[in-house]
Amino acid sequence: MILAIALVIVLGTAAGALAFGRRATADMTSWAVGGRRFGTVIFWFMNAGEVYTTFAVLGISGYAWALGAPAYLAFTSVSLSYAIGYWLMPKIWQAGRRHGLITQADFFATWYSSQWLGVVTAVVGIAALVVYVQIQLVSLSLVVRLTLGSTLSPDLAVVIGAVLMLAFVMLAGLRSAAFSAGVKDVLMVVVVAVLAVAAAGAVGAASPLDIFRIAEEQHPGIGKLPGLDPTSPTTSVWLMTSALNVALGNWVFPHLFQVSYSAASATSIRRNAVWQPLYSLAYFFIIMLGFAALIANTQPEDGNLNAALLQFVADEFPAWLVGLVAGTAFLLALAPGSVLLLTSGSLFARNVVRPFRPGLSDRATLRVSRVSMVCFAAVAVWLTIGRQDSLVDILLSAYSAIGMLAPGVFLAFLWRRTSAVAVLLGIVAGFVALLAPFAKDFWADRMPEWEPGLIAMAVNLVVVVAASAASPRRESPVAEEEAVAR
Template identity: 30%
Template sequence: MSTVTFLAVLGGTSLLAVAARWFRPPPELPTLEDWALARRQFGTPTTWFLLGGTIYTAYTFAAVPGLVYGTGALGFFALQYTVIMCPLAFVLLPRLWSAARRHGYITPADFVRGHYGSPALALVVAATGVLATMPYIALQLVGIRSILSAVGLYPRGALGDLALVAVFAVLAVATYRHGLRAPAIISLMKGAAVFCSILAVSFLVLDRFGGPGPMFDSAERALSGGETTQASLTLDPSQFPVYATLALGSALALLMYPHVLTAAFAASGPDTLRRAAVALPLWTAVLGLFAMLGVAALAAGIQPPSTGAETAVPLLVKDLMPAALTGLVFGALTVGALVPAAVMSIAVATSFVRNIYVEYFHPRATPKHQTRIAQMVSLSTKVGAVVFVFGLRNQDAINLQLLGGVWILQTFPAVALGVFTRRLHPWALLAGWMSGMAAGTLLVVHSGFSSLVPLGVGGQEIQAYAAVVAMTLNLTVVVTLTPLFNRVARTHTPASSSPVPLPPEAETIT
């Protein structure tokens, strides 16, 4: 029965994806803005579902409770970073949208190109976004495959791989034809399925343990008696730096991903984004319920495979729920992977076309030609993600995604700070980006692909999130070099000549 329900959810999602052409039909002449941003006409409900479905991925819903199961209180940092992210989104996204709408920007690198007048800085922002997003797409498939395998809904061998490819192929075709409209309409089903399933699971879990108090007590005893003696549901003071830097760095990095900004740019206006941002904490509440399931898995004595703590909650769901509801939950998680994967592929394709292909290879490409290339790149991105999943280890995708989070945060000074000031020199931003990228990569690789690195502060060694350490170096370089580059620019400007006016794109956003 669970398989029937699971297939019914996927079948309904596939029908919605195919029917996306009726969701605000495109004009006769295709344009990249229409394909990638749906003509910037999504209202508040659609924007809220699309942003939530893009930010809160299926892997997040599986990894956060798995982290709570394995590490205890430290795993709850994900709730804090989504709480921090919401006010940042309220302030930052409407300003970026206003600049994008005024000047016709489609990607964050477009904004950097126009704001600073620096093709080199725009290129590194676009390339960083592409590199950071590609493993994120593969990670969605990795998470889904491991979850479904753990609960017996993923057939062994080639049959299971073909089933996953078939589901992904329907989405690929729908996205190829209809662009952002396909994941936008699927996000409506994702929201409904995720909200309903987590409420049902939470009710059954609390009913089984007699409330949250007994459940947390049982989980604490399970943690204290486990192999990881340092794990606890109470945060130790020595973990405060790790917790704080993970929460802050993850919140700042999340809003820099191209797929999040693509979903934001598709809104109908800045007020739409503000209303959607105000309601985003509802998604955080859902994530909190998923995190609570990690506690419930500890209390229930669930024993996942040694290599996959993220399967603890799926095993708990299979153990607690009726077969029909089990299929609904895993169907919701699978749909939850399709929405962000589709938006990510669109964002990658758009960044490549606008900021690499047109900028350096085909400056006179027509809007129709740009759209066709973006469609092909989007399709190739999905094929590449599937090949990556089947050809490499799951850990490879996780390692690259960890690096991606470090990399994407290094674009924060150029993109986010550029919204509020134009005093930063583009060459200083470029030097800061290079420093942050090099330092962050070396820190993560040297620590064995761990995002946490040791630091010596005040004679004591603490751990911190590598992305925050790298961005601190990045900002230090930017702040130090900006006055020097500005002084050099003034020195080489003839005294008799008037200053060169900045382009309209570099106007401060008000």
């Protein structure tokens, strides 16, 4: 029954996605940015679909089960992200429409009048996206084992998950992902609401809210930072710096650049930014489910916190509900994961291959994009196999990487003097501060509990500003054109 219900949900959604996007594969604009025609409703689901993934359900509930209060990171980071997005996303949309941009690297190459900077930022963006794909593969492998049986090898489950994701993204590009995101979001709300009510009865609570009282009685301090582990670095400083790092890096991710390009108008973007923070209230119930799993003494295989919610559901609820959760979890990974791979392929084809093959046709570029997605999925599988990192930790690693592009994006709209060379120097300095062998211990001694990605982003910003100020004054012609238009 679990497998049957999950298959009905996934295959039904795939069929609807194919029908919705069947004409969206003819060229790169339709394939990658949905023809730039997404109105308020479709853009809502497309945008929310990239924010509410398996990280939101499995990652945050697992963090609540293992640590407690640090899971509140989800509330703070989403609200901050939309406050920034209200200002930034319409600017990205305007630049994309005026200059016919398709990828994030197109923006860097055009705005800074530097094709080589487009190549560099494309490589950085692809690296961050591949790390982000890990989140979806880890989650897919858990759901595959839930539906097919725990006797299935975890490594084989990861491979099966990657195959499913590739099959899904080959359907019809961004339009199919938008349809899938809509179905997924509706199912997520239904599943979370049903589980919230049912979980109270499963753990002997008088109501869903009573779960928090019982969790505090059984595990004193679970609702306060640093959480269940008093030695954990997840203090209030960690929460603030991590939330700020996520918020500043969120709209800098290449796939969310392309989502911004897909909107039909700036009004659609702003309406979503105003109302979507309310959508983050779903995290309240997701964290509650993590606490319920802890109260029920749920023990996922090998203590894997990412599997805590799925194990709790499998232990406490009937097969039909387990199947509903499994099918929804498949979509939570497949819809965002397909967009991540699609964006990686678009970046590689347009901004890594095409600069060296300027005569490449649009159709050939589309083929290169699709083939490269298979390679990037294989790399993500290789990075995922044999590891059990928390989904939250993987997410923060991805944000640390993409944060190296944030100063170049924000300064493009704030300071017209910012130069391509300065952006490159900032990226290099930021990655040294983040990845150098001495970096981890150096920052831990001097700025304990700070999110390393935010520190590296600050180093990056200082270098970009200093290098731009020290170089001869030369404003980007595109920046001047945008300023005149405004």
